[in-house]
Amino acid sequence: SNRTFTMIKPDAMKNGHAGVIIDRFIKEGYRIVALKATRLSAEKAGEFYAVHKERPFYGELVAFMSSGPIIAAILEKDNAVTAFRELIGATDPAKAAEGTIRKLYATSLGENAVHGSDSDENAKIEGDFFFNGLERI
Numbered sequence: 001s002n003r004t005f006t007m008i009k010p011d012a013m014k015n016g017h018a019g020v021i022i023d024r025f026i027k028e029g030y031r032i033v034a035l036k037a038t039r040l041s042a043e044k045a046g047e048f049y050a051v052h053k054e055r056p057f058y059g060e061l062v063a064f065m066s067s068g069p070i071i072a073a074i075l076e077k078d079n080a081v082t083a084f085r086e087l088i089g090a091t092d093p094a095k096a097a098e099g100t101i102r103k104l105y106a107t108s109l110g111e112n113a114v115h116g117s118d119s120d121e122n123a124k125i126e127g128d129f130f131f132n133g134l135e136r137i
């Protein structure tokens, strides 16, 4: 597929990086299919990250992701999932390559500025989680 799903996480929102991150998406050639500022309740954050339910960091992750506003977006480009994960860099900003979004803007392993889907299947599920049919044409 040529689509991925992303969130600008509460740390990047709070630290004033949302604009430059969206600008980077555009400069890297992604088409913005859908985009909105929104918030996740703890319940919704828990549902979004249900796959991590048994992990030790799950509670921290849910609390963080529901701690403030986020921006959710569906982005389109060839090979989007793989290319976008390269653009954001490793989960831990300390391990992320120079110039990646997490290297530049993330706070820590937990508060790592952006989300990017890890498969085409999850990109579809995650985009559907935030946007209705008309919004994601």
Ligand code: ATP
Residues within 6 Å of the ligand: 057, 060, 061, 090, 091, 109, 110, 111, 112, 114, 115, 116, 117, 118
């Ligand atoms: P994402 O799914 O957000 O793009 P990812 O695929 O790079 O991130 P995952 O291993 O799926 O990383 O973890 C999901 C999210 O959980 C991470 O982005 C991070 O915010 C948080 N997380 C992962 N590992 C830890 C940890 N050890 N401690 C705290 N938070 C963590």
